[in-house]
Amino acid sequence: MGETEPVTAIEPAGHPAETPGARELVLALADDELCIGQNLGWWIAVGPFLEEDLALTSISQDELGHARALYGLLGDDIDAMAYGREPHEYLCAHITELPCHDWAETLVRHFLYDTAESVRWDALADSSWESLAAVARRAFAEERSHLRHATGLLDRLLRTDAGIAYLLPLFDQLAPMACELFDAPSGCSDEALVAAGVMSSELGNQRARWQDIVGDALAPAGYQPQWPVADPEAAASGGRAGRRSPHFAALHAEMVEVLSIDPSARW
Amino acid sequence: MSRAVPAGVVAAVRRSVSMVCDPEYPEVTVAELGILERVSSSDDGSTVRIELVPTMLGCPALDVIARDVTDAARAACAGADISIEVAFVDNPVWTPDRIAPSAVSFLAREYSVAVRRRSATASCPICGGTALEHRSDFGPTPCRSVEWCPQCRNPVEVVGRVEFPAAMGAAQSRPVPA
Numbered sequence: 001m002g003e004t005e006p007v008t009a010i011e012p013a014g015h016p017a018e019t020p021g022a023r024e025l026v027l028a029l030a031d032d033e034l035c036i037g038q039n040l041g042w043w044i045a046v047g048p049f050l051e052e053d054l055a056l057t058s059i060s061q062d063e064l065g066h067a068r069a070l071y072g073l074l075g076d077d078i079d080a081m082a083y084g085r086e087p088h089e090y091l092c093a094h095i096t097e098l099p100c101h102d103w104a105e106t107l108v109r110h111f112l113y114d115t116a117e118s119v120r121w122d123a124l125a126d127s128s129w130e131s132l133a134a135v136a137r138r139a140f141a142e143e144r145s146h147l148r149h150a151t152g153l154l155d156r157l158l159r160t161d162a163g164i165a166y167l168l169p170l171f172d173q174l175a176p177m178a179c180e181l182f183d184a185p186s187g188c189s190d191e192a193l194v195a196a197g198v199m200s201s202e203l204g205n206q207r208a209r210w211q212d213i214v215g216d217a218l219a220p221a222g223y224q225p226q227w228p229v230a231d232p233e234a235a236a237s238g239g240r241a242g243r244r245s246p247h248f249a250a251l252h253a254e255m256v257e258v259l260s261i262d263p264s265a266r267w
Numbered sequence: 268m269s270r271a272v273p274a275g276v277v278a279a280v281r282r283s284v285s286m287v288c289d290p291e292y293p294e295v296t297v298a299e300l301g302i303l304e305r306v307s308s309s310d311d312g313s314t315v316r317i318e319l320v321p322t323m324l325g326c327p328a329l330d331v332i333a334r335d336v337t338d339a340a341r342a343a344c345a346g347a348d349i350s351i352e353v354a355f356v357d358n359p360v361w362t363p364d365r366i367a368p369s370a371v372s373f374l375a376r377e378y379s380v381a382v383r384r385r386s387a388t389a390s391c392p393i394c395g396g397t398a399l400e401h402r403s404d405f406g407p408t409p410c411r412s413v414e415w416c417p418q419c420r421n422p423v424e425v426v427g428r429v430e431f432p433a434a435m436g437a438a439q440s441r442p443v444p445a
Contacts, residue, residue, distance in 0.1 A: 061409050066325070
């Protein structure tokens with residue numbers, strides 16, 4: 001721990017995993033899962049009701065498991081990848097770093113993130129990188145209950161005046177931010193990844209599909225998010241390019257709290 | 268490490284690891300729960316490989332299970348110069364259908380945990396009622412959901428979630444195996 005481990009090659013040359021950008025893409029998705037999982041874990045014992053406490057922390061556990069499976073595609077020392085890199089080496093989207101200690105914020109982020117994730121897993125489920133496809137299918141199966149949780153609550157809350165008053169302004173704020181989930185990491189060409197069969201559709205197409213899902217869910221409340229135009233320049237200086245938001249330092253410090261006390265600690 | 272795995276060692280390892288118990292249900296084996304997928308020897312014969320299927324990717328018991336399985340395999344080939352490889356595989360995907368019928372009745376009897384398999388209706392472990400009502404996908408462990416038995420008015424933990432159609436688009440586009 002504490003030292004940067006290079007991402008090690010475990011697949012032979014010519015393998016789809018060697019497609020330029022493939023490992024960076026997987027690393028970005030793993031980092032998203034790690035931060036979301038860590039942030040959702042904050043709700044243990046403080047959820048607004050018991051079932052919600054269990055739901056958010058079970059989802060947290062699932063997302064951390066997905067992070068572990070994705071890091072496992074890149075090398076053997078999963079702890080080093082999850083905890084031991086420099087901040088600029090993480091490729092997570094900034095929305096995953098937000099603490100969201102307000103439950104309404106957590107719900108809106110959860111909905112945006114899990115709908116985005118289901119689109120991403122779907123695009124990887126038939127990947128030519130077979131072990132990535134297996135993780136995607138496995139994670140996608142677990143994702144259903146996350147989606148059901150997010151959409152079930154959202155549906156019900158958006159039928160109330162209080163729900164509308166709380167939640168829609170949060171969509172104004174978080175929906176544009178969530179678009180970064182579909183930005184490519186620096187140096188990653190999604191056209192090349194699609195050509196190599198690593199992904200079945202380009203990130204821009206995935207984003208469009210996700211926006212439709214979000215739009216359909218919010219239409220009954222008479223609301224449509226203001227989607228920003230995809231901006232490659234902004235992406236090149238965002239979370240996928242290694243730039244961390246102000247929330248990352250505290251989140252990371254919490255993740256490595258035990259390891260920094262005892263570097264030999266095991267899970 | 269170039270020696271072949273002696274005949275009988277793979278079978279001995281299989282017997283030994285089949286008896287490893289799950290940390291959550293210490294009387295039920297990983298074989299009965301369908302976590303143990305395959306025991307085989309490598310082509311060059313130097314390694315016995317044990318493949319396990321995780322119930323959930325985020326299951327916190329995975330490391331304990333891998334450790335216990337490794338220990339059991341080592342014990343079975345004590346003295347022999349054989350390396351043991353334990354791997355969680357992502358394919359096949361675990362489903363409650365992998366749980367042996369004997370374990371289903373044991374879980375109901377001893378833990379009041381019901382199992383929802385595709386092949387049979389889940390029933391209340393307390394009164395046998397089959398009209399269980401879904402309450403929450405998220406129970407005390409990631410692989411158990413919470414239902415309600417209207418017949419005996421008890422909450423019931425169920426391994427395996429009810430399959431509703433997902434509320435929206437993405438999850439419906441592809442059949443999911445769990």
